[in-house]
Amino acid sequence: MHTTRRFHVGLAALIVLSACGGGGGGGYSTPTSPVTPGTPSGSGTPAAPAVNEVIATAESTFNPVTLTVSKGTTVTFTFLGTVHNVTFGNATGAPANIANTSNSAVQRVFATAGTFGFDCTLHSGMHGSVVVN
Ligand SMILES: [Cu+2]
Known part of the structure; x- marks a missing residue:
């Protein structure tokens, strides 16, 4: 069946795409944490005041x-x-x-x-x- 074959090809392409995107999209890169002192976190977390x-x-x-x-x-x-x-x-x-x-x-x-x-x-x-x- 043509429809079945097309479905499988499309599915395979989708898997390849998502695997590629996940591996190269920075999923394994080191997380960047906001460490800028003095900026409001917005969460109400207590923080030590910065200079000035x-x-x-x-x-x-x-x-x-x-x-x-x-x-x-x-x-x-x-x-x-x-x-x-x-x-x-x-x-x-x-x-x-x-x-x-x-x-x-x-x-x-x-x-x-x-x-x-x-x-x-x-x-x-x-x-x-x-x-x-
Ligand atoms: Cu007050």
């Missing part, structure tokens, strides 16, 4: 509580799965507030020397500060 990074944690703390940087430093505020904000006081030179954010990283430049305290207004006692030298 403040993490708004799932436990409603800022980590570190106090970050010391030199003037002109860009600080990354990393928000995990829990919604927080970063609200600065009225100190001259304080960067713009960061509105409620989760699963994202927001950068602020600290161009003025001083101590800049900030709160998350959603969680009482969630306070941090950046000391700019």
Whole structure:
């Protein structure tokens, strides 16, 4: 039967194709794991803060509580799965507030020397500060 023969040929071709694709498509290559520090994982996994990074944690703390940087430093505020904000006081030179954010990283430049305290207004006692030298 012509139909039967064609079916077998087609099946064989399919097997060859998939075997080729599986072997050469990187299935056995070493897995690449994202190891970039400071980027939000999106899964809420606790992480140690990188240099010049403040993490708004799932436990409603800022980590570190106090970050010391030199003037002109860009600080990354990393928000995990829990919604927080970063609200600065009225100190001259304080960067713009960061509105409620989760699963994202927001950068602020600290161009003025001083101590800049900030709160998350959603969680009482969630306070941090950046000391700019
Ligand atoms: Cu908060």
